[in-house]
Amino acid sequence: MFHSMTPSHHDILALHHVTKIYRNGTRPLTVLHDLSLTIESGETCAIVGPSGSGKTTLLGLCAGLDRPTSGEVHLAGHPLHQLSEDELADVRCRSVGFVFQSFQLIPTLTALENVSIPLELRGSAQARAAAVELLQRVGLEDRLQHYPTQLSGGEQQRVALARAFVHRPRILFADEPTGNLDEDTSAPIVQLLFSLNHDAGTTLVLVTHDMELARQTQRIIRLKGGSMIEDSATNRSRYKKTATS
Amino acid sequence: MAWRDSRGSRRRLLLAATAIACGLAALVAIASFGANVREAVHNQAKILLGADLVLSSRQPFGTETEAEIATLGGDQSREVRCNSMAYFPKSGNTRLVQVRALAGHFPYYGTLETTPPDATHTFAAGPLALVDDSLLYQFDAQVGDAITIGNFSFTIAGRLLKIPGEAGAASLIGPRVYIPFAYLPQTALVQEGSMVTYRVYFKLPKETDADRLLDTLRPHLNKYNVEGDTVQKRAASVGKMLENLTRFLNLTGFVALLLGGIGVASAIHVYMTEKLATVALLRCLGARQQSLFAIYLVQAVALGIFGAVLGAAGGVGIQQTLPRLLHDFLPVRIETTLSWSALGQSLTAGVGIVFLFSLLPLLAVRHVSPLQVLRSSLAEQLAPRRDPWRAGVIALILLGVFLFALLHTEHWWQSFLFCAVLVAAFLLLAVIASAIMAATRAMVSPSWPYVWRQGFANLHRPHNQTLMLLLALGLGAFLLMTLQFVQQALVDQVSRRHNANQSNLIFFDIQTDQREALTRLVGSFSLPTTQHAPLVTMRLTAVKGIAVETLRNEKRPDIDEWALRHEYRATYREQLIDTETLVAGTWQGKSESLAQQVPISLEEEVTKALSVTVGDPLEFDIQGVPIKTTIASIRKVDWQQIKPNFFVVFPAGVLEGAPQTYLLVTRTPSSEVSATVQRAVVGKFPNVSAIDLTSMLQTLDTLLSRIVFALRFMALFSIAAGLFVLVNAVLTSRQQRLKESVLLRTLGASRRQIAGILVAEYALLGGFAALSGTVLAVFASWALSRWWFEAVFAPPLIPALLAVVVVTCVAILTGLIGNRSVVRHSPLEVLRRES
Structure with a gap:
């Protein structure tokens, strides 16, 4: 295998024999089957696969949004499978950033307020200053007091990017970050995403259909029918090594 | 199509109908009760x-x-x-x-x-x-x-x-x-x-x-x-008196119905906002504006009919309680039967209100462009700023309210006044609520805890129902608190005067030969005689030279008949007393004999009732003896001071020889002493009667409490309608709230923080509503006390605070119960929605 299955101190994320079964009435539906993987700190990787392959379920489990039916998930040193809902929330609040396909901004809050949320939830006194800095970084210094409805799609995703990085997360999960954007708008967003990620040294886990985008990460994990069918390094990989399961 | 289109939203729409049902239940109950009362008066006339x-x-x-x-x-x-x-x-x-x-x-x-x-x-x-x-x-x-x-x-x-x-x-x-x-x-x-x-x-x-x-x-x-x-x-x-009572109650019920109407309008507004995409798609597929308008109007009217039927069923149940509630004030025995005409009228009013109020949000359907299917941001650009139809619908609503009021009041100006007061109350509440919100919003500082700032932000969310909820809850709180405040003001007024005065026991019907002995008897209990007055009973026989008999037969419009019929109990003395102020003429405390015109002093209201003024002659008959008098002065009397006061005061020196009784006012330190003195006096002078002002105050309080209880019962319907509006609003906005809460959970908010935001939002909503209602209630109670009851009004702080706390707690509870699933939802949903 390409990576060791035993969590090491370099690993930010480790999944160990993770299975997820949903019950649809009395019929069990196995969405992920005995999946193990580790992701090193600072690594960028993309999870790809057809619809229904289990990408979103995997992202949910990795980010502590859901619990595995069996197996273990360790994120930033925390055994997620053993934590309560509020403990999971705390891990997300401190260590995880998110970028969504449809931006997911709160319509009642201004751009500045939206970006402040992760720090606000922690009770940080520097929330506003950090949010202003990030918004400047994404080129929205003149849009601080705008509400989401007053921003274009590209601008909304920039706000979402700023929000994702504002609390300096150790790992960032991005779910089809350019799925709702046209080609012209996508390119600068992708550039911004990788640039922010590079500067912050954050681990990036990307779920996407877009192979071009996936190839910009260091590693591609391909899922099919709930199993990992490929885990390969890209040209950008530090390891330049390919493995298939 | 209307039926198919409502698929998936029916339960929510039917829930919106509960607000209208609540108001209608009140209306059906009262209208049916009114019909029962009319029938009872007709059947039991003899x-x-x-x-x-x-x-x-x-x-x-x-x-x-x-x-x-x-x-x-x-x-x-x-x-x-x-x-x-x-x-x-x-x-x-x-x-x-x-x-x-x-x-x-x-x-x-x-x-x-x-x-x-x-x-x-x-x-x-x-x-x-x-x-x-x-x-x-x-x-x-x-x-x-x-x-x-x-x-x-x-x-x-x-x-x-x-x-x-x-x-x-x-x-x-x-x-x-x-x-x-x-x-x-x-x-x-x-x-x-x-x-x-x-x-x-x-x-x-x-x-x-x-x-x-x-x-x-x-x-x-x-x-x-x-x-x-x-x-x-x-x-x-009796019929007129009871008719007035049911008319008044009817108008109270109508306020609850109007609140329901506002609730429905708001629910349909939110519903239509969600339906805009569907409307745009149907327009894209070739549907005409009128057809689409008709689809949603049919849905709204169906909602109205459902609410009306539900309300009517509830009203029939509540109708049973009204005779029991008003039992003390009804001189006839009421048979509770369902009045079909009352039911019909109320149902028409209910459906009519829903029809009129839903027209307002439905107007938006006309402006939906098929282009919105492609670009949803067009919605804001295409909606015209001023729609003349909107003004037309508002005028139609006002006309509807006026026509309803016209059916339940005697004169058109009363209906007009009802509408004006209602519009003024709504506007004032809206202004007060907006002002409070703006003021508090300006105070929000970045240093405040995040949950409170988010709670505030939620009050301004797109498609928020904040103002409507403030109106609905505020109006209910306003009605209840006004009743409470006015009752308090009246009782306070009397007891304050009473305490200041200290005199609390009046003996009357004292015969001339009992006067000395009774004063001694009262004195033997170490009680002071604070006032002593002779009473001479007399009748008016002529006003300005015209015989009372002639005036009564002529039925003169400028003269109140009671003032002609009244048996005057006059007194005589040399000085004015502290409850009297001279407003015209000259006070004459002494007169020599009956031979000339006796200069008397008349109370201000009686002069108005008799259309007389200083210098006018009046003739009285004292047990067969005619007395000619001239009005020498006019006094204003403070009747609210519980002291013996008089319409007619003669100067000393004239009536001393006339047949008369006396009254004696004293002050007792406790109800026990009062009872002992009364027992002693009644034992020795059985013809003498006593009024204990302390127990009279209690009677007044009991009587007011019973009246206010009945009124409060009707006001409760407004509160209930307001609550249903709140419940509907909570459920309507739940989807949006759910989306936000799940996102916040994803970003790391704890359940406690989510619950905190909900508490903050509903606490602010309930608090602002109660505060607006209280401000308006204080204003209305002050105006009523000042001009109607002529009582001094001091805003009762504790009941006001209590009301604010209760309304706030109810709002928080409703918000938390209605949104309990929001707190429980898994953050994973944010991803599920995405994929």
Whole structure:
């Protein structure tokens, strides 16, 4: 295998024999089957696969949004499978950033307020200053007091990017970050995403259909029918090594 | 299509109908109750009077009148009514009661309801009395016990449960005691100057028209100051009084219905906002504007019909409680039956309100462009800023409200006033609510905890229902608190005056020869005599040289008849007292003799009622002696001070020789001392009566509480409608809230923080609503106290604070219960929605 299955101190994320079964009435539906993987700190990787392959379920489990039916998930040193809902929330609040396909901004809050949320939830006194800095970084210094409805799609995703990085997360999960954007708008967003990620040294886990985008990460994990069918390094990989399961 | 389109939203739409159902339930109950009351008055008209004709006078009937009565024939009963102290030897308690000495078979229609039931027939046979049930209950007295009235002791033969044509509340003010007419002389209650009413009841032959008979008697009756009453007259006056009551309640119910209407409008507004994409798609596929408008109008009307039917069913249930609630104030027995016409009217009003109120949000359908399917941001650009149809619909709503009010008020100006007050209340509430919100919003600082800032932000969310909720909850709170504040102001007013005055016991009907002894007796208890006044009973015989009889026959519009009929109890003295202020003329405290025109002082309101002023001559008759007077001065009297006050004050030196009684005012330190003094006085001077102001205050409070309770019951419907609006709003906005909460959970918010945001939002909403309602209630109570009741209003802080806390808690609870699933939802959903 390409990576060791035993969590090491370099690993930010480790999944160990993770299975997820949903019950649809009395019929069990196995969405992920005995999946193990580790992701090193600072690594960028993309999870790809057809619809229904289990990408979103995997992202949910990795980010502590859901619990595995069996197996273990360790994120930033925390055994997620053993934590309560509020403990999971705390891990997300401190260590995880998110970028969504449809931006997911709160319509009642201004751009500045939206970006402040992760720090606000922690009770940080520097929330506003950090949010202003990030918004400047994404080129929205003149849009601080705008509400989401007053921003274009590209601008909304920039706000979402700023929000994702504002609390300096150790790992960032991005779910089809350019799925709702046209080609012209996508390119600068992708550039911004990788640039922010590079500067912050954050681990990036990307779920996407877009192979071009996936190839910009260091590693591609391909899922099919709930199993990992490929885990390969890209040209950008530090390891330049390919493995298939 | 309307039916298919509503798929998935039906449950929510039906829930919105509950707000309208609540208002309609109130309306159906009251309208049906009103119909029952009209029917009861019609069916029980004769019972209301108990006879075909009643003649009454404050003086014994003269020989001419007696001769006239004798010629009228039929069956006749006699009654003498006066106020006196009743003394219960067993417990030693005394209480001012209304004594009715009865001879004959009255009541001819209906019966005096007693326990035991035959007591009504047997009490006339001996020294027996029928005593008000509430009085016996108060003093724990039983049938068979003794009761002393005046100089004579009666045995209680029965508990008096109901007197035909009289409301139960009357017994609160003056409990009634029936004694046989034959024993009246033994009581020695009727003395010179005593306040007594003489009555004769007639059961006339069937062919006699009592009204026509009364008309023929009128000149004679006017001449001798005798009043006449017939079944038709009584039924008309009782009917009018009850009609006013149901009309008032109807308008209260209508306010609840209007709140429901606003709730529906708001629910449809949110519904339509969500439907805009569907509308745009249908437009894209070729649907015409009118067809789409019709689809949603049909849905709204269906919602209205459902709410109306639901409300009608509830109203029929509530209708059963109204007669019980108003029992004390109803002189007729109400049979609760469903009035189909009332039901029909209310249903029409309910559906009409929903129709009118839903037109407002439905207008938006006309502006949906098919282009919105491609670009949803077009929605904001395409909606015109000013839609003339909007103004038209608002005008239609106002017209609808006016027409409804017109059906339930006597004059068009009352309907207009109702609409104006309603619009003003809504506008004021909206302004106050917006002002409070703006002020607090300006205060929000980045240093505040995040959950509170987010709670505030939620009040301004797109498609928020904040203002509507503030109106709905605020109006309910306003109604309830105004009732509470006004009742408090009235009771406070009386008790404040009472305390300041300190005098709390008045003895009256004191004869000249008892005056000295009674003053000594009161003094023997170390009680001071704070006021002493002679009372001379007189009647007005001429105003500005025109005989009262002529004025009454002419029915002059500038003169109130009561002022002509009134039996004046005048006093005489040299000085003004502290409750009086001179407003015109010169006070003359002394006059020499009766030979010349006596300069008197008249109370301001009486001068208005008689259309007289300083310098005008008035003629009085004091037990056969005519007295010519001139109005020398006009006084303003502060009637709210519980002190003996007078319409007519004579100067000293004129009436000293006239037949008169006295009253004495004293101050007792406790109710025990008051009871002891009353017992001693009644024991020694049985004809003397006493009013204990402390217990009168309690009576006033009880009476007000009962009235306010009935009104509050109706106001509760507005509160309930407001709550349903809140519940609907909570459920309507739940989806949006859910989306946000799940996102916040994803970003790391704990359940506690999510719950905190909800608490903050609903606390602010409830708090602002209650605060707006309270501000308006304080304003309205102040205005009512100042101009209507002429009482001093001090805003009661504790009830106001309590109301704010209760409304806030209710709002928080509703918000938390309605959103409990929001707190519980898994953050994973944010990803599921994405994929």
